[in-house]
Amino acid sequence: MRIKTYEADTMQDAMDQIKQDLGPNALILNTRQVTKSVKWFGLAKKHIIEVVAGIATPKRTASESSSALVPVPTIDSPADQSEDSVVEGKTVEAIALRNIRSALDDVYQHQIERGVNKELSQRLVYILDDIISNAISHNRKLETKTIRQDFNDRLSQVIQVSGGVDFNVEEQQVIALVGPTGVGKTTTVAKLAAVFSVLNYKTVGLISIDAYRIAAYDQLKTYAEIIGLPVELALSPQGARDAIDKFADQDIIIVDSVGRSPNHQIHMAELHGYMQVIRPTEVHLTVSASVKFEDLVRIVDRYKTLDVSRIIFTKLDETVALDTVVNGAYYTKYPISYLGVGQTVPDDLEVADIEKMSNFLLAKQDLDKVLERLNEPI
Incomplete structure (x- = not known):
């Protein structure tokens, strides 16, 4: 297995690095938040995300193994690391989707609390899940603007908005x-x-x-x-x-x-x-x-x-x-x-207009929370 350690300001940035370097099938072996000095003499510090990831390497034949023995790298866990910070056997996509779907549960509950029909709420959460899942699997950057636009496009197929009267019609x-x-x-x-x-x-x-x-x-x-x-x-x-x-x-x-x-x-x-x-x-x-x-x-x-x-x-x-x-x-x-x-x-x-409907069904704070989940340590 090829194992590397990545550092990034947010969990999403770390995921992007891992997928770019190791691919979507990389395994998350460990995550933790660390403090790093950023100025002379360590006078200024900031919190960053450290993620250890690995990818399985192709199996070698017996002859290849005898001629090129490579020691298997080991990972020393820091003394202050808790068991909850270790997530074994999870791919980058699986971790991201798990975080997202947890946040989508909250979106669904908020819609129900606002009086939105249960069937409609389920359909809208499915749409949002599909949009984000596709973005993750295709390694597209998740941004509020693009997700909102995609959501509006899909919402217009569920709730129709005709707009005003067409003034270009020649007939009475x-x-x-x-x-x-x-x-x-x-x-x-x-x-x-x-x-x-x-x-x-x-x-x-x-x-x-x-x-x-x-x-x-x-x-x-x-x-x-x-x-x-x-x-x-x-x-x-x-x-x-x-x-x-x-x-x-x-x-x-x-x-x-x-x-x-x-x-x-x-x-x-x-x-x-x-x-x-x-x-x-x-x-x-x-x-x-x-x-x-x-x-x-x-x-x-x-x-x-x-x-x-x-x-x-x-x-x-x-x-x-x-x-x-x-x-x-x-x-x-x-x-x-x-x-x-x-x-x-x-x-x-x-x-x-569909934007007004969208802003009610998917409040800005709900969408922001969904994206924040991607940046949380696992």
Whole structure:
């Protein structure tokens, strides 16, 4: 066996040296932290990692052994060395992966504590494990930036984010917002209208089909007057069709739908009749980020007959966690389009992006701890 001693500032640096010199199948025979003088007369000292590693050498034939006998090196263990510092028969990769997976257990527990669905948490930890394991096996340097980017890329396959409305589409877009009462649909319609018209210079027409709450139409009308947009109240499916025809020259039409309980079958049937006539190009299910996951499941089940294509989460300013958002996106498979983070029009509307989801699911401190484990003595 070929045996060498390596010194490095961190465990990861030592592992990199060993893999470069002896290869990934090298065995870690011993590790310890030592103090080394770094200035004249030993006035300044620093702590470093000392690792003893070895690699098996090819077996010699009898003739080769008799003609070239080489003494087997021995290792003298320091007097202050404890048994726990000795790890025999472990390869460089095995040691690194053991440390990483211990840290990933903590990541999983933190996700569960934040309310993330168990199945989703397991899947995300598997993704992170796979990313780091591949980096180690291919001898790539583990850095926060690259791991985060790889995680975001893989996360986008688990939780879909559609981003905002595509303004490059030449055809007229009809965007309908549906959802239970009290989630802030009318305010969200006003935010979208302001973003589309004021910030992106699109012509926008607004339609309210909430015949049960005239106050909702009055609120939307007030917003429309401030922004300078036309608005129509449709009291029937035919009235909605007439309003669509009236806005034929508008780039985008936004429909504010009736806000009623999804458990009310008659009102849901009426809304379905409206949607059949309006034929929206996009249907955004709008729900509050503070709703319980069990209620979200019921809401999604009720509204799925409306051909929902996107989901908007509102009232993020009323909750400190994004568990409903990530769990809802994972469960529904609907791409997240926008996030409502307050009442201000239009500032408190954010285009959903995967980075925001990533930062919640894999907190910076958790990722830092995972990488720190690589630098711990074994």
